[in-house]
Amino acid sequence: MIACIGAGVIGGGWAAYFLARGHDVTAWDPAPDAGDRLRTIVEAARPALNSLGFPDEAWGGLTVAGSLAEAVADAEFVQESAPEDLDLKRRLLADLAALTGPGTIVASSTSGFPMSDMATLAEDPTRLVVGHPFNPPYLIPLVEVVGGSATSPDVVEAAAAFYRRLGKSVIEMDREVPGFVANRLQEALWREALHMVANGEATVEQIDASITEGPGLRWPVHGPCRTFHLAGGEGGMAHMLDHFGPSLLAPWTRLEAPELTPELRNAMVEGTATDRSFGELVAERDRAVIAIRRAVEGTRSANAGRPGPSGRSWSSDEPPAPTR
Template sequence: MTSPEKTSPDPASPEATSPKATPPETTPPENARRVACVGAGVIGGGWVAHFLARGYDVTAWDPAPDAALKLRRLVDAAWPALTSLGLAEGASPDRLTVTGTLEQAVAKAEFVQESAPEKLDLKRDLLTRLDAATPPGVVIASSTSGYPMTDMQTTAADPSRLVVGHPFNPPYLIPLVEVVGGEHTDPAAVAWAARFYEAAGKSVITMDNEVPGFIANRLQEALWREALHMVANGEATVRDIDLSITEGPGLRWAVMGPMLTFALAGGEGGMAHMLDHFGPSLKSPWTRLEAPELDRELYDAVVAGCDEAADGRSIADLVAERDKGVIDVLRATGRLGREGEAR
């Protein structure tokens, strides 16, 4: 990514630290139909596929020379799953336009989704460029996996319209989006983004406070770190770990989250009885939340274990299998609307 053409304000200056008032919204979030996706890798491309399936006109830009070809391949690969979920009226891959510049992508956008790689300086510079190029008042959301918006909005002229819209991979299939602003984000921009995502068929968590990694990634990361410890110590294989979730708590988590699941463990006494009964086990050495050293031995063991678990299936085969499985779970648990879209 190149540096922004305009001169960015000094982060310590009043111009940078005092948020500008967001202009009155010209388009209600439910009526917005033109979306720009900046960054077209796995996450950005997944967003493109989702918005196309929901009937939006999408413009996309990515600096990679082969971005357009890869993006259209990704959309084509996702379309069968999206068709199974149920397409919105007028939905079509033909409503995608891949532009030659960032400025062209956002020129007429009513919402912008940024999905650049997880590098803070790159995110900061890109959001500054997007702020300069996007029409006033249009909300700009970042797909960041963990950076607080406060750390990314420091050089934007108008940080008030910058929010986090953190999806789960693949964005075209997993309903969750976590929305949160930074210190200089206008609460109205957060509310607008949440309403927009809901109108676009997403399940939205609007967070009141920033926390690195947000909610879902922090929970997922704790499980991931313990899994690495167990592989590193020879306590479990990759296959053992995956089966322990897919054949165990994962089936319950597909219906309700870990808190309500634990509450049911208390029987008629609910969570209170569960805590009374199992609370002392919190002192037991059942988990290690310090991350293990990701040395070559652990790296190789995890990679080899995944190759073994794939059992000759290609990545494309596994993606198709995963997509069908998630759709089946959504269907089986009543989380599909009348037209088949995830609620």
């Protein structure tokens, strides 16, 4: 059984994913409406997961517990997805470490805090590890796994293996990096976008189109490094660096975040305003991501029959056997 602690967007997305993979899930969140909110998130994710080959009859059962202790009493794996508040994370992870047995891994969905900073109050921090997903966890394969200074290396390996068995694409990090890998890259792009809007250099619509109609079409197949390798032609990365290296000194990018003035905030809000509901946008995103994943996996399969980055097909009709 898997325990999901936190029933927000991330915690609910994790719960939906674990359920679809055949696991029973017990969830807990202190909010009085947590159960209803969680079931709403799970039901919203169901069509996408059904489409990926996980029919309703294969799903595990969902239980909403009345207390933290009840939620983790029989848990073999705990996924913590509480708000990004360091003091809260410290207290909660210490409680989770105390309430679970020596064979239970406690993974945090934190998007920025190193485990070394979050585990300071735990009597047994050896079982605490970061399992950082990308939103929505039920659809995006990536999970970044990294331990803290007191985490057992065996726990890091076991957590990575657990996620892989469930079909996730895992980056098992060798060291703690503030913000992790994907978030840092995403944040650099985001800061540059904010600068462009703040300086009147581009609109929100133009910025989004520059990615969806440009480099974003290449990234599902090749990441930024391989993309620039191809930009070097037959000479590859070496030619690209030798030819374009001097331009790296050009003052094109500004990695310092701009001041979030009321004007910039309003421009971003107005630029992303739409008459479509949140649910409609989520459904559109999910359909598109599924189509992209299937298209990319089809290309990989045609290329010498190689599996996806998780070691298995993302769009397989047969889900892996659950690990209970």
